[in-house]
Amino acid sequence: MAQFGTEFCDHIAIARFENDAWSASFIEPLKPLSLHPAAHVLHYASSCFEGFKAYRWEDGKARIFRLPGHVARMQKSAASMRLPVPDADLLSSMVIDLVASQIDNIPPPPSSLYLRPTLIGTLENIGAAAAPSSEATLFVLASPVGDYFDCGTATLKLLVEDQRARTTEQLGSTKTGGNYAAALGPTLDAKEQYGADQVLFCPDGDVQETGAANFLLISDEEIITKPLDSTFLHGMTRDSILRLAADNGYRINEKNITVDELLELVKTHEATLSGTAVCLFPVGSLVYHGDEIMVRDGRPGPNTVRLRKALQDVQCGQAPDTHGWLTEV
Numbered sequence: 001m002a003q004f005g006t007e008f009c010d011h012i013a014i015a016r017f018e019n020d021a022w023s024a025s026f027i028e029p030l031k032p033l034s035l036h037p038a039a040h041v042l043h044y045a046s047s048c049f050e051g052f053k054a055y056r057w058e059d060g061k062a063r064i065f066r067l068p069g070h071v072a073r074m075q076k077s078a079a080s081m082r083l084p085v086p087d088a089d090l091l092s093s094m095v096i097d098l099v100a101s102q103i104d105n106i107p108p109p110p111s112s113l114y115l116r117p118t119l120i121g122t123l124e125n126i127g128a129a130a131a132p133s134s135e136a137t138l139f140v141l142a143s144p145v146g147d148y149f150d151c152g153t154a155t156l157k158l159l160v161e162d163q164r165a166r167t168t169e170q171l172g173s174t175k176t177g178g179n180y181a182a183a184l185g186p187t188l189d190a191k192e193q194y195g196a197d198q199v200l201f202c203p204d205g206d207v208q209e210t211g212a213a214n215f216l217l218i219s220d221e222e223i224i225t226k227p228l229d230s231t232f233l234h235g236m237t238r239d240s241i242l243r244l245a246a247d248n249g250y251r252i253n254e255k256n257i258t259v260d261e262l263l264e265l266v267k268t269h270e271a272t273l274s275g276t277a278v279c280l281f282p283v284g285s286l287v288y289h290g291d292e293i294m295v296r297d298g299r300p301g302p303n304t305v306r307l308r309k310a311l312q313d314v315q316c317g318q319a320p321d322t323h324g325w326l327t328e329v
Protein backbone atom coordinates (compact mmCIF):
# COMPACT_ATOMS: atom_id res chain seq x y z
CA MET A 1 0.00 0.00 0.00
CA ALA A 2 1.15 3.55 -0.77
CA GLN A 3 2.74 5.67 1.96
CA PHE A 4 0.19 6.98 4.51
CA GLY A 5 -1.71 9.97 3.13
CA THR A 6 -0.53 9.84 -0.47
CA GLU A 7 -3.34 7.86 -2.11
CA PHE A 8 -6.87 9.28 -2.41
CA CYS A 9 -10.36 8.13 -3.33
CA ASP A 10 -11.59 9.72 -6.52
CA HIS A 11 -14.48 11.62 -4.88
CA ILE A 12 -14.84 14.14 -2.04
CA ALA A 13 -17.81 15.55 -0.13
CA ILE A 14 -18.01 19.34 -0.26
CA ALA A 15 -20.19 22.19 1.08
CA ARG A 16 -19.79 25.97 1.08
CA PHE A 17 -20.65 28.72 3.56
CA GLU A 18 -21.65 32.10 2.12
CA ASN A 19 -24.30 34.73 2.85
CA ASP A 20 -24.50 33.41 6.41
CA ALA A 21 -25.66 29.94 5.39
CA TRP A 22 -24.32 26.51 4.52
CA SER A 23 -25.12 25.14 1.09
CA ALA A 24 -26.27 21.58 0.59
CA SER A 25 -23.36 19.16 0.43
CA PHE A 26 -22.38 17.24 -2.69
CA ILE A 27 -20.20 14.27 -3.54
CA GLU A 28 -17.96 15.46 -6.36
CA PRO A 29 -15.07 14.02 -8.35
CA LEU A 30 -11.72 14.82 -6.70
CA LYS A 31 -10.09 17.75 -8.46
CA PRO A 32 -7.99 20.79 -7.51
CA LEU A 33 -9.88 23.46 -5.55
CA SER A 34 -10.36 26.78 -7.26
CA LEU A 35 -9.16 29.40 -4.76
CA HIS A 36 -8.78 33.16 -5.15
CA PRO A 37 -5.17 34.23 -4.41
CA ALA A 38 -6.59 36.58 -1.74
CA ALA A 39 -8.38 33.72 0.06
CA HIS A 40 -8.20 34.27 3.85
CA VAL A 41 -6.72 30.83 4.52
CA LEU A 42 -3.69 31.50 2.29
CA HIS A 43 -2.70 34.61 4.24
CA TYR A 44 -4.11 34.25 7.75
CA ALA A 45 -4.22 30.44 8.14
CA SER A 46 -7.96 30.24 8.85
CA SER A 47 -8.31 26.47 8.70
CA CYS A 48 -8.93 23.38 10.77
CA PHE A 49 -9.27 19.68 10.11
CA GLU A 50 -10.00 16.25 11.54
CA GLY A 51 -8.58 12.78 11.04
CA PHE A 52 -10.29 9.45 11.75
CA LYS A 53 -10.95 6.07 10.18
CA ALA A 54 -13.65 3.83 8.72
CA TYR A 55 -13.16 0.04 8.62
CA ARG A 56 -14.81 -2.42 6.26
CA TRP A 57 -15.97 -5.51 8.12
CA GLU A 58 -16.52 -8.99 6.76
CA ASP A 59 -20.27 -8.27 6.44
CA GLY A 60 -19.38 -5.77 3.69
CA LYS A 61 -20.54 -2.75 5.74
CA ALA A 62 -18.29 0.05 6.94
CA ARG A 63 -17.92 1.24 10.54
CA ILE A 64 -16.70 4.78 11.30
CA PHE A 65 -14.81 5.05 14.59
CA ARG A 66 -16.00 7.74 17.02
CA LEU A 67 -17.65 9.95 14.42
CA PRO A 68 -19.63 12.17 16.87
CA GLY A 69 -16.48 12.85 18.92
CA HIS A 70 -14.50 13.90 15.86
CA VAL A 71 -17.38 16.07 14.61
CA ALA A 72 -17.56 17.79 18.00
CA ARG A 73 -13.79 18.39 18.01
CA MET A 74 -13.99 19.87 14.50
CA GLN A 75 -16.76 22.21 15.67
CA LYS A 76 -14.61 23.28 18.60
CA SER A 77 -11.63 23.89 16.30
CA ALA A 78 -13.78 25.89 13.85
CA ALA A 79 -15.11 28.08 16.66
CA SER A 80 -11.60 28.66 17.97
CA MET A 81 -10.43 29.75 14.48
CA ARG A 82 -13.53 31.99 14.23
CA LEU A 83 -14.61 30.07 11.13
CA PRO A 84 -18.26 29.27 10.37
CA VAL A 85 -19.07 26.22 12.53
CA PRO A 86 -20.61 23.40 10.47
CA ASP A 87 -23.73 21.80 11.96
CA ALA A 88 -23.03 18.36 13.38
CA ASP A 89 -25.70 16.89 11.08
CA LEU A 90 -24.13 18.46 7.99
CA LEU A 91 -20.62 17.26 8.74
CA SER A 92 -21.72 13.79 9.87
CA SER A 93 -23.83 13.25 6.77
CA MET A 94 -20.99 14.41 4.50
CA VAL A 95 -18.71 11.81 6.08
CA ILE A 96 -21.34 9.06 5.99
CA ASP A 97 -22.32 9.78 2.37
CA LEU A 98 -18.69 9.76 1.27
CA VAL A 99 -17.94 6.50 3.10
CA ALA A 100 -21.09 4.93 1.61
CA SER A 101 -19.91 5.90 -1.87
CA GLN A 102 -16.43 4.45 -1.25
CA ILE A 103 -17.14 1.19 0.57
CA ASP A 104 -15.61 -0.87 -2.22
CA ASN A 105 -12.40 1.16 -1.95
CA ILE A 106 -11.88 0.47 1.76
CA PRO A 107 -9.11 -2.11 2.14
CA PRO A 108 -9.85 -4.97 4.59
CA PRO A 109 -8.85 -4.59 8.28
CA PRO A 110 -6.47 -3.77 9.80
CA SER A 111 -6.17 -1.38 6.84
CA SER A 112 -8.87 1.28 6.69
CA LEU A 113 -10.18 4.43 5.05
CA TYR A 114 -8.66 7.55 6.62
CA LEU A 115 -11.08 10.49 6.54
CA ARG A 116 -9.90 14.09 6.55
CA PRO A 117 -12.64 16.73 6.92
CA THR A 118 -11.09 20.15 6.29
CA LEU A 119 -12.51 23.65 6.69
CA ILE A 120 -10.86 26.70 5.09
CA GLY A 121 -11.63 30.42 5.12
CA THR A 122 -12.22 31.59 1.53
CA LEU A 123 -13.09 35.26 2.03
CA GLU A 124 -11.25 37.23 -0.67
CA ASN A 125 -9.70 39.97 1.46
CA ILE A 126 -6.02 40.42 2.25
CA GLY A 127 -6.95 43.27 4.61
CA ALA A 128 -8.79 40.87 6.93
CA ALA A 129 -5.92 39.87 9.23
CA ALA A 130 -7.95 40.90 12.26
CA ALA A 131 -11.34 39.87 10.90
CA PRO A 132 -12.84 36.40 10.52
CA SER A 133 -13.47 34.75 7.18
CA SER A 134 -17.22 35.01 6.60
CA GLU A 135 -16.96 32.58 3.69
CA ALA A 136 -15.65 29.05 3.90
CA THR A 137 -15.36 25.72 2.14
CA LEU A 138 -15.77 22.42 3.97
CA PHE A 139 -14.66 19.21 2.30
CA VAL A 140 -14.03 15.61 3.29
CA LEU A 141 -11.11 13.84 1.66
CA ALA A 142 -10.75 10.04 1.89
CA SER A 143 -7.54 8.03 1.72
CA PRO A 144 -7.11 4.23 1.91
CA VAL A 145 -4.36 3.53 4.45
CA GLY A 146 -2.41 0.52 5.65
CA ASP A 147 -1.51 -0.58 9.11
CA TYR A 148 1.28 1.05 11.10
CA PHE A 149 1.47 -2.01 13.38
CA ASP A 150 3.22 -4.01 10.70
CA CYS A 151 6.45 -2.64 12.05
CA GLY A 152 6.63 -5.48 14.62
CA THR A 153 9.23 -4.66 17.23
CA ALA A 154 9.86 -1.07 16.10
CA THR A 155 9.99 1.62 18.79
CA LEU A 156 10.37 5.37 18.68
CA LYS A 157 13.13 7.62 19.96
CA LEU A 158 11.78 10.92 21.35
CA LEU A 159 13.68 14.10 22.05
CA VAL A 160 12.50 15.61 25.35
CA GLU A 161 12.24 19.34 24.61
CA ASP A 162 11.94 21.33 27.83
CA GLN A 163 12.22 24.82 26.35
CA ARG A 164 10.20 25.22 23.16
CA ALA A 165 6.42 24.63 23.10
CA ARG A 166 4.57 22.80 20.35
CA THR A 167 2.22 25.75 19.92
CA THR A 168 0.53 28.44 22.00
CA GLU A 169 -1.70 27.61 24.94
CA GLN A 170 -4.53 29.41 23.13
CA LEU A 171 -4.48 26.97 20.18
CA GLY A 172 -3.12 23.83 21.84
CA SER A 173 -6.41 21.92 21.72
CA THR A 174 -7.37 23.23 18.26
CA LYS A 175 -6.59 21.01 15.27
CA THR A 176 -5.24 23.65 12.93
CA GLY A 177 -2.38 23.60 10.45
CA GLY A 178 -0.40 26.35 12.17
CA ASN A 179 0.26 24.06 15.12
CA TYR A 180 1.95 21.53 12.85
CA ALA A 181 3.94 24.30 11.17
CA ALA A 182 5.17 25.40 14.61
CA ALA A 183 6.24 21.86 15.56
CA LEU A 184 7.96 21.14 12.26
CA GLY A 185 11.20 23.05 12.86
CA PRO A 186 11.90 21.53 16.29
CA THR A 187 11.02 18.05 14.96
CA LEU A 188 13.40 18.35 12.00
CA ASP A 189 16.12 19.74 14.29
CA ALA A 190 15.66 16.75 16.63
CA LYS A 191 15.94 14.35 13.73
CA GLU A 192 19.09 15.99 12.43
CA GLN A 193 20.84 16.43 15.79
CA TYR A 194 19.84 13.24 17.61
CA GLY A 195 18.22 10.91 15.07
CA ALA A 196 15.00 11.33 17.07
CA ASP A 197 11.69 10.32 15.47
CA GLN A 198 9.57 12.88 17.30
CA VAL A 199 9.79 15.64 19.89
CA LEU A 200 8.02 15.30 23.24
CA PHE A 201 7.16 18.90 24.01
CA CYS A 202 7.60 19.69 27.71
CA PRO A 203 7.72 23.51 27.95
CA ASP A 204 8.99 24.56 31.40
CA GLY A 205 9.21 20.88 32.28
CA ASP A 206 5.47 20.15 31.77
CA VAL A 207 5.17 16.87 29.80
CA GLN A 208 2.54 17.54 27.11
CA GLU A 209 2.52 15.69 23.75
CA THR A 210 4.44 15.21 20.50
CA GLY A 211 3.83 17.04 17.22
CA ALA A 212 1.04 14.66 16.18
CA ALA A 213 0.22 12.27 19.03
CA ASN A 214 -0.59 12.13 22.74
CA PHE A 215 1.78 10.61 25.29
CA LEU A 216 0.91 7.90 27.83
CA LEU A 217 2.83 5.96 30.48
CA ILE A 218 1.55 2.45 31.22
CA SER A 219 2.36 -0.15 33.87
CA ASP A 220 0.57 -3.41 34.77
CA GLU A 221 -1.63 -1.40 37.15
CA GLU A 222 -2.07 2.11 35.81
CA ILE A 223 -2.02 4.59 32.95
CA ILE A 224 -0.56 8.02 33.59
CA THR A 225 -1.31 10.85 31.18
CA LYS A 226 -1.80 14.58 31.26
CA PRO A 227 -5.31 15.74 32.27
CA LEU A 228 -7.26 17.59 29.59
CA ASP A 229 -6.36 21.26 29.41
CA SER A 230 -5.93 23.86 26.66
CA THR A 231 -2.27 23.09 25.94
CA PHE A 232 -2.68 19.89 23.88
CA LEU A 233 -5.00 18.10 21.47
CA HIS A 234 -7.64 15.96 23.17
CA GLY A 235 -7.06 12.75 21.28
CA MET A 236 -9.92 10.37 20.62
CA THR A 237 -7.46 7.47 20.77
CA ARG A 238 -6.27 8.66 24.19
CA ASP A 239 -9.86 8.77 25.42
CA SER A 240 -10.66 5.35 23.93
CA ILE A 241 -7.57 3.72 25.43
CA LEU A 242 -8.30 5.22 28.87
CA ARG A 243 -11.84 3.81 28.77
CA LEU A 244 -10.76 0.37 27.56
CA ALA A 245 -7.99 0.34 30.16
CA ALA A 246 -10.49 1.19 32.91
CA ASP A 247 -12.72 -1.66 31.66
CA ASN A 248 -9.69 -3.95 31.98
CA GLY A 249 -8.92 -2.95 35.57
CA TYR A 250 -6.16 -0.38 35.05
CA ARG A 251 -6.16 2.69 37.31
CA ILE A 252 -6.50 5.86 35.25
CA ASN A 253 -4.15 8.46 36.64
CA GLU A 254 -4.64 11.76 34.78
CA LYS A 255 -2.04 14.06 36.29
CA ASN A 256 0.59 16.55 35.25
CA ILE A 257 4.13 15.25 35.41
CA THR A 258 7.46 17.02 35.16
CA VAL A 259 10.43 15.90 33.05
CA ASP A 260 12.23 14.80 36.24
CA GLU A 261 9.26 12.60 37.17
CA LEU A 262 9.10 11.25 33.60
CA LEU A 263 12.73 10.15 33.71
CA GLU A 264 12.02 8.21 36.94
CA LEU A 265 8.76 6.71 35.63
CA VAL A 266 10.25 5.25 32.44
CA LYS A 267 12.33 2.90 34.61
CA THR A 268 9.10 1.06 35.47
CA HIS A 269 6.44 2.22 32.99
CA GLU A 270 6.04 1.65 29.27
CA ALA A 271 5.85 4.88 27.24
CA THR A 272 3.64 5.10 24.19
CA LEU A 273 2.24 7.57 21.68
CA SER A 274 -1.47 7.47 20.91
CA GLY A 275 -3.26 8.73 17.82
CA THR A 276 -5.56 7.70 14.99
CA ALA A 277 -2.74 6.99 12.54
CA VAL A 278 -0.55 4.93 14.89
CA CYS A 279 -3.12 3.64 17.44
CA LEU A 280 -0.56 2.99 20.21
CA PHE A 281 3.10 3.12 19.22
CA PRO A 282 5.77 2.17 21.78
CA VAL A 283 8.58 4.53 22.73
CA GLY A 284 11.95 2.83 23.17
CA SER A 285 14.09 5.71 24.39
CA LEU A 286 14.19 9.39 25.31
CA VAL A 287 16.96 11.84 24.53
CA TYR A 288 17.36 14.50 27.21
CA HIS A 289 20.15 17.09 27.34
CA GLY A 290 22.20 14.94 24.95
CA ASP A 291 21.84 11.64 26.88
CA GLU A 292 19.77 8.71 25.60
CA ILE A 293 17.65 7.11 28.33
CA MET A 294 16.01 3.72 27.76
CA VAL A 295 12.32 3.24 28.47
CA ARG A 296 12.47 0.06 30.58
CA ASP A 297 14.42 -2.42 28.42
CA GLY A 298 13.85 -0.40 25.24
CA ARG A 299 11.43 -2.93 23.76
CA PRO A 300 7.65 -2.68 23.20
CA GLY A 301 5.94 -3.50 26.49
CA PRO A 302 3.15 -6.07 27.02
CA ASN A 303 0.57 -3.54 28.24
CA THR A 304 1.00 -1.39 25.13
CA VAL A 305 0.55 -4.47 22.93
CA ARG A 306 -2.47 -5.64 24.95
CA LEU A 307 -4.30 -2.30 24.92
CA ARG A 308 -3.53 -1.68 21.27
CA LYS A 309 -5.08 -5.05 20.44
CA ALA A 310 -8.12 -4.32 22.62
CA LEU A 311 -8.78 -1.12 20.66
CA GLN A 312 -8.09 -2.68 17.28
CA ASP A 313 -10.45 -5.56 18.10
CA VAL A 314 -13.32 -3.13 18.68
CA GLN A 315 -12.51 -1.21 15.50
CA CYS A 316 -12.39 -4.35 13.37
CA GLY A 317 -15.36 -6.17 14.89
CA GLN A 318 -13.39 -8.78 16.85
CA ALA A 319 -14.69 -7.48 20.21
CA PRO A 320 -18.08 -5.99 21.16
CA ASP A 321 -18.53 -2.24 20.81
CA THR A 322 -19.71 -1.76 24.40
CA HIS A 323 -19.21 2.02 24.34
CA GLY A 324 -21.16 2.64 21.13
CA TRP A 325 -18.14 4.04 19.30
CA LEU A 326 -18.96 2.75 15.81
CA THR A 327 -21.28 4.31 13.24
CA GLU A 328 -22.47 1.69 10.74
CA VAL A 329 -22.63 2.68 7.07
Ligand SMILES: Cc1ncc(COP(=O)(O)O)c(C=O)c1O
Nearest residue numbers: 212213214233235236237275276
Ligand atom coordinates in the same frame (compact mmCIF):
# COMPACT_ATOMS: atom_id res chain seq x y z
C1 LIG B 1 -1.14 17.09 17.97
C2 LIG B 1 -1.90 15.82 18.06
N1 LIG B 1 -2.09 15.29 19.27
C3 LIG B 1 -2.79 14.15 19.42
C4 LIG B 1 -3.32 13.49 18.33
C5 LIG B 1 -4.12 12.25 18.54
O1 LIG B 1 -5.49 12.50 18.31
P1 LIG B 1 -6.45 11.34 17.88
O2 LIG B 1 -6.26 10.24 18.84
O3 LIG B 1 -7.82 11.94 17.97
O4 LIG B 1 -6.08 10.96 16.49
C6 LIG B 1 -3.12 14.01 17.05
C7 LIG B 1 -3.66 13.31 15.87
O5 LIG B 1 -4.66 13.68 15.35
C8 LIG B 1 -2.41 15.22 16.90
O6 LIG B 1 -2.21 15.75 15.69
